[in-house]
Amino acid sequence: MFPILIQFNGFAIHTYGVFVALGVLSGIFFARYEARRLGLDADRVLDLCFYIIVAAIVGSRLFYVATHLDYFMAKPFEIFMIWNGGLVFYGGFIGAALVVLIYLWIYRLPLGKTADIAGLALPLGHFFGRIGCFFAGCCYGKACALPWAITFTHPKSLAPLNVALHPTQLYHSFTNLLIFLALFFLRRRKRFDGQIFWLYILFYGVARSVIEVFRGDYRGVTVFDMFSISQIFGIGSAVVAMLMLIILFIQSRASDENG
Numbered sequence: 001m002f003p004i005l006i007q008f009n010g011f012a013i014h015t016y017g018v019f020v021a022l023g024v025l026s027g028i029f030f031a032r033y034e035a036r037r038l039g040l041d042a043d044r045v046l047d048l049c050f051y052i053i054v055a056a057i058v059g060s061r062l063f064y065v066a067t068h069l070d071y072f073m074a075k076p077f078e079i080f081m082i083w084n085g086g087l088v089f090y091g092g093f094i095g096a097a098l099v100v101l102i103y104l105w106i107y108r109l110p111l112g113k114t115a116d117i118a119g120l121a122l123p124l125g126h127f128f129g130r131i132g133c134f135f136a137g138c139c140y141g142k143a144c145a146l147p148w149a150i151t152f153t154h155p156k157s158l159a160p161l162n163v164a165l166h167p168t169q170l171y172h173s174f175t176n177l178l179i180f181l182a183l184f185f186l187r188r189r190k191r192f193d194g195q196i197f198w199l200y201i202l203f204y205g206v207a208r209s210v211i212e213v214f215r216g217d218y219r220g221v222t223v224f225d226m227f228s229i230s231q232i233f234g235i236g237s238a239v240v241a242m243l244m245l246i247i248l249f250i251q252s253r254a255s256d257e258n259g
Helices: 015-037 042-067 069-074 076-080 089-107 111-136 168-189 195-214 229-258
Strands: 004-008 011-014
Touching: 004 015, 011 015, 015 042, 015 111, 042 069, 042 089, 042 111, 069 076, 089 111, 089 229, 111 168, 111 195, 168 195, 195 229
Parallel strands: none
Antiparallel strands: 004 011
16 A cells, blocks of 8 residues: 655655554553553563564564575565564564563563463564555455455555555554554453463454465465465464463463362
């Protein structure tokens, strides 16, 4: 749509970057608010957010580069041009998760409560980030003739031009918003720590696996010539989340009966 928000004398502010920044800030402010509500050290959580951001950017970019290795072998300097799109959510999630586990171990923050904060902050930030994808034209959908199809015309758009496409970026964005709203209203009624986080993983994994069907951009290596890597991660994470919810529910129930 509008990949460049402002351009003046060769200086450009990319819309993608603006919305990614909005996503990061919204996630940080909400995480701080939720940490205070839960009685956690808000400053520790704020520091953790910084490490998460760095790990998520590095992880998501490396995952994208790995799925487009031939292209970046020929143009290695473009690895650092993240404003041209090319951030894979699951790569960032894995990188951030590793950093979180190390940080929580060092500072002895409660895993379940901290994870529940992440389960709310992530879809909120992701909501804004995917709007950035929409303006940049990355993560575009397959051609379609639906009434809500989007046609990209800007010459610097990363999507194919003058072709009606599924607005998969908006599918992602609005799905994340719905997940956030559902979990936001559920958070005061949760039965055990970790419930919000694993519900987020479950909902997002299922949604991502479905939306992948409508993606038209290069998805990297496919499994059985059917499933993209992101679909495999989505399905696998949803299954793990379901198992964890069952296990934690049983543990919580047993604790209530023994208490």
